[in-house]
Amino acid sequence: MPTTLAVFSDVHANLPALEAVLRDIDARLGRGEVDAVYCLGDLVGYATWPNEVVTSVQERGIPTIAGNYDEGVGLGSDDCGCAYQTDEDKARGAESIAYTNGAVTEQTRRFLRGLPQHIRVTLAAARDRKAEPVEVLMVHGSPRRVNEYLFEDRPDDLLLKRMTDAGADVMLFGHTHKPYHKALAETSEDGEQAYRHAVNTGSVGKPKDGDSRACYVLLHVDPEMAKTDPAYCSAEFVRVAYDVEEAALAVEASVLPDAFAQMLRDA
Template sequence: MRIALFSDIHANLPALEAVLAHMDTQNLDAVYCLGDLVGYGTWPNEVVAEIKKRRIPTIAGNYDEGVGLASPNCGCAYKTDAEKDLGQQSIDYTNSIVTEETRNYLRMLPRQIRLTFMDDSKPENKIEVLLVHGSPRKINEYLFEDRPEKSFLRLLEEADADFLFFGHTHKPYHRTLAYEQDGQTRYRHAVNIGSVGKPKDGDPRAGYVILELTPESTLTNPESLKVEFVRVAYDVEKAAQAIEASPLPNEFAQMLRTA
């Protein structure tokens, strides 16, 4: 089974279209979106319309929650007053242009999706997969790669997740976390799937993840479960110039160019 997961489009339609076109070539069995469809870009309604048209199961990000509730607060963490001012311009602009149809869709998105994979002939190989935006505890909690291993393991155990997929930081990574159970070494996995429309890892290309499971996949052998990070080039200038032609701060355009 091949499952694609993507997140943090942030109203960047050219990036989303490029990712979806690439997914169409990947022989996928399922596709999931982990939220933050809107904010910072110029196409919030168009991005939502594309997700709806394809009937992609989607959870809410913190930005979706804020816009869905017509709130002036996106639940973002800004480090400086200058960043806070830019962020305020973003959510004010997004709130001013979204349609009621878009707002209603965002407001009704679920906060989590759980997937259970089990071969009835091998019940010991059951794999629990949890999809969230920030963390299992909070929609806007940042799970950075340098989080201590014990803290990550405790978080996944409390969430009953063998695989935790999330976004929000816009920085992709895969942590494999070993633990002992019934005399065996088993593994949990924490996977940040990066960002489609606003990467922050120095690579301006759109990103998503493919999880591949087979009948031989087991939690005792991390090599039997494949997580592939995919990067897709798109027309960054089209997205950047659309921002520059809008009331949004030009700083957002430069962020797309430099990631």
């Protein structure tokens, strides 16, 4: 029987977006549509509710890994590990992490500092004992670096190498804020073709794909199916509407750059 995981990432202190996503996930849990929930990090930064977001995830006991922003704030650093391209973006980024470092409680900082780098889930077949288990690896940027950007246009060979080196049949990651799913074929020495799946979960609180709604993934994995059939894994991207203006106005009422509010509106 397939297993369904609800996986989200990159909340970035946007509490209204997170609450909307969790309501949607809760409804699916209540209907028995979801087996487990995971978070791929970057809980804080850019918006005004870092403590509330961390508390919400912590109280629910959602297994969570550290994003680059979580690492920076957890260590009290002034560097979020973001690859800003312009001096203006660097200046805004410095304002963001300075604000977040000043806003978080010591309890929040301790929680962020203690987050693991990755989560591995092994899904074994219940009926076909000869079927190989499916190894699902969850990272923030990549298995190699927490802040490596794996955009959709990265070469398939690179994605396969990251997964092969990490022993992952399915790799879930965020960081780019742009969702996608690739089923990547590889051929063994004996000529048999099998598939690995790369899934970017998009962003809950700061989408960058032209859709301002929050995004998360329902990952469906059937370990009873052979990995020679790409259909053993599928990804369903769920978009959830939330009060974008509430989040944007909260940013504008703070000392954070108004540009962060407009980013939420424009996605």
